């Protein structure tokens with residue numbers, strides 16, 4: 001057992017209101033720079049939809065992530081040999097137009113235009129060339145457009161559905177969608193790290209955050225094609241790749257990352273998971289339908305004395321173990337089994353988990369009318385407007401059972417609350433539902449509390465980072481005494 | 497004339513090599529951030545393929561060819577001692593030179609005609625382009641009109657290059673070769689001179705260790 005600690009995340013999709021506050025918070029802190037205008041380390045997509053960059057989930061086009069060959073995971077796009085032979089031209093690299101051309105407006109024209117009969121306008125200009133452009137796409141161009149034949153109909157995940165099920169999604173009166181906020185998953189088997197010819201990317205030992213050392217990045221750009229989530233970005237002006245750093249300077253000072261902190265829907269949870277690094281390769285080699293279970297097995301019980309011993313042996317601090325025991329992520333993922341990884345079939349073993357949305361599935365179409373008053377109050381999962389197969393394509397590599405389990409539990413929580421608050425459902429029925437959902441009243445109550453009423457400190461259980469020890473282990477702790485700043489001695493500027 | 501020869505073939509090479517070494521090491525040690533191939537594929541991918549691939553393959557072949565002749569001249573000479581083998585050597589070099597030139601022209605055209613790419617092209621890039629074009633053109637000219645370069649390279653250029661390394665430059669050797677060869681050599685030293693100030697630096701950090709490093713890095 002090789003225990004590692006990982007700062008992991010849960011996004012509760014039922015709570016996301018699609019306000020993009022998270023994206024803006026991140027943009028203002030990290031990517032409001034030349035060459036990074038088009039980057040959204042945090043973005044929010046409307047599902048079904050094609051997302052950002054367009055159709056990123058379609059690996060027949062982008063070749064991201066890992067595939068199993070001869071029983072072992074191999075990078076789909078590059079890897080050792082193809083990585084080096086494709087270095088002069090990377091055939092799988094997305095280009096700026098797969099994202100969008102960033103633009104601004106010539107606001108000064110509004111003030112400097114000569115007096116005339118027409119209102120002056122601020123024309124859109126490209127932030128790359130500075131020339132006027134026609135805007136044809138953007139990072140959330142398909143926002144709320146899930147009925148559209150252009151965006152939703154081209155969602156790569158729809159291949160999992162029967163024609164009848166697709167019809168069901170697109171009937172315009174029954175338009176259905178939910179939001180999918182995405183950041184870097186800080187995977188335990190990261191494809192970007194394995195694909196970097198320079199070894200510029202690495203996983204931080206103490207918290208598992210995947211970071212990119214820009215001083216070592218040489219613009220070979222394989223990380224961009226290797227990441228199946230397209231969460232490493234190429235800065236076209238600096239000639240360096242960049243990615244989400246989970247706001248580690250904030251984490252190290254006990255603050256939640258900017259997107260977490262600012263989240264209006266309070267959908268985001270953060271906490272430590274302990275996992276067994278010895279199981280990574282075996283887990284990533286399994287068939288699709290076993291991946292969710294295997295990844296859960298990899299995540300260790302922080303109360304198990306054996307795990308605690310092995311963790312201490314690996315130098316994981318007592319306070320971090322305590323933090324893992326209080327982790328909301330552990331509860332959602334492992335204890336309750338209601339949070340699932342996004343597209344685990346890419347085999348990077350993502351460490352960001354999603355509670356699948358229950359909301360769009362209740363309510364039915366009755367002729368022309370929308371009817372939310374089904375006899376059993378919340379409708380049934382099988383008459384769901386959003387087919388479970390679709391959610392399974394996203395969150396469990398097609399394993400419908402996993403999504404059904406999570407949704408049943410979430411449904412039973414609603415009944416428990418309904419019984420308690422309104423009292424119009426018989427206790428016997430609720431008990432039957434709970435039994436069917438593999439849930440107890442205590443558990444339902446706990447899920448309810450952590451979903452609806454959690455305090456800041458319950459949503460974000462941030463481990464002390466113990467940088468003092470990390471630094472002491474590597475360098476003289478007095479090295480920087482009396483010095484002004486560390487890191488760059490020159491401004492990070494492109495040369496030639 | 498002698499003064500010029502001494503300047504160009506006696507002194508200039510040292511300036512070039514010293515700048516190459518000192519600045520490269522200095523830049524690597526003090527400001528690695530600036531070392532990058534500065535790929536522009538993200539802004540334009542298709543035309544890059546048709547330029548970059550032949551360019552790099554050609555240039556690598558030529559580099560190793562020149563280096564082999566320099567390092568093991570006797571063996572190369574022995575190898576080229578039958579007409580057929582000589583022809584094979586010459587042809588390889590010539591084809592590589594053509595790929596080099598063709599790729600380069602496509603790359604330059606690509607940069608000149610795209611607004612996006614002009615944004616990420618610096619004046620120094622144009623200097624590099626011009627020097628490279630010159631090397632390709634003069635090299636091809638030599639291969640065509642000053643026949644059997646793979647044979648005389650070993651006898652003329654290699655002793656000269658060695659004399660530089662031995663700190664006793666034999667300027668006379670260069671003074672007696674045709675003008676085109678002189679200019680080719682000068683072009684090469686000019687490239688060395690600007691090498692470490694430009695994106696050419698990425699050659700020195702070619703990621704060969706990727707072949708044997710661990711796939712996952714946890715630090």
Ligand code: SF4
Pocket residue numbers: 015016017018019020021022023044179181262263264265266267
């Ligand atoms: S801030 Fe929160 S609620 Fe708003 S879009 Fe982002 S994740 Fe959803």
